[in-house]
Amino acid sequence: MRYWLMKSEPEAYGIDDLARDGVTAWWGVRNYQARNFMRDQMSVGDRGFFYHSNCAEPGIVGIVEVCKLAYPDTTQFDRKHKYFDPKSTPENPRWLNVDVKLVKKTRLVSLAELRRHKELAHMRVLAKGNRLSITPVDPAEWAFITKHLLGKGIK
DNA sequence: GCCAACGTTGGC
DNA sequence: GCCAACGTTGGC
Secondary structure, eight states, X not given: OOEEEEEEOHHHXXXXXXXXXXXXXXXTOOOHHHHHIIIIIOXXXXXXXXXXXSSSSOEEEEEEEEEEEEXXXXXXXXXXXXXXXXXXXXXXXXXXXXXXXXXXEEEEEEHHHHHTOGGGTTOGGGSTXXXXXXXXXXXXXXXXXXXXXXXXXXX
């Protein structure tokens, strides 16, 4: 059981889209390190912070749970899709995604707020120049955020 | 819109 | 295998 922080641009797919859908494939990851996290380390039941990036108010906006192990990302085979990859084949797919389901929407815990807590100083999402869309979250950091910043009712 | 940081590509 | 050029990310 691990913890994660998963970025999405709200304009592409935000927390309200997930609230509507309930479950979604975490499609569109085109970075090997992030893919490998999904492929090698994510298990059903892992939890993650849903993070809005590249927007007016970047920050954590929800909690999700991995509900399906990594499998080929269908968008890589769709010629018309933004994420089409001509070098990937169904026999040897390059890109994978897990499925996640919404556990709950949370209040916005902004990037600025995360930065204010020394307990979180080592979070990868706070590191300068960080671009990785999926990053592991230390259990102690997860506990701090859920307990102190998000309050009761979240394990 | 700017631009620093980073990942990928491709020539050699 | 090196590394410059290029494209993308993402905060501000």
